[in-house]
Amino acid sequence: MKVIILSPEKQLYEAEVDRVVVPGEMGQFEVLENHAPIISTLVKGLVSCFGAENYTIEIQSGFIECVNNTINICVEL
Numbered sequence: 001m002k003v004i005i006l007s008p009e010k011q012l013y014e015a016e017v018d019r020v021v022v023p024g025e026m027g028q029f030e031v032l033e034n035h036a037p038i039i040s041t042l043v044k045g046l047v048s049c050f051g052a053e054n055y056t057i058e059i060q061s062g063f064i065e066c067v068n069n070t071i072n073i074c075v076e077l
Contacts, residue, residue: 001019001069001070002014002015002016002017002069002070002071003016003017003049003070003071004070004071005049005057005073006073006074008076012057013049015052015053015055016051016052017050017071018032018050019031019049019050019051020047020048020049020050020071021046021047021048021050022042022045022047022073023042023043023046023047024042025041025043028045033069034069035069037067038064038065038066039064039065039066040063041061041063042061042073042075043061044060045058046059047073047075057077059075059077060075060076060077061076062074062075
C-alpha cells in the first residue's frame with residue numbers, strides 16, 4: 001500500500017507500507033492491504049506506518065482517506 005502523510009506546510013512522509021495504525025475519534029484502528037474505502041477524523045496521538053522502514057509521528061488532529069490501497073493522511077502537528 002502507498003501512504004502519504006501531509007501537513008498544511010509540507011509532505012511529511014511517503015512510502016510503501018504493510019500497515020498503518022492511527023488514532024481515530026472512536027479509538028485506535030489499523031489499515032491493512034485491501035481495506036474497504038474509508039474516511040475518518042483523527043485525534044491527538046501517534047500515526048505509525050510499518051513496512052521496510054517504520055515511521056511514527058505524533059499528531060494533534062487530522063483525517064485519513066483510504067481508497068484502492070492508497071492512504072492519504074492530512075495532519076496538524
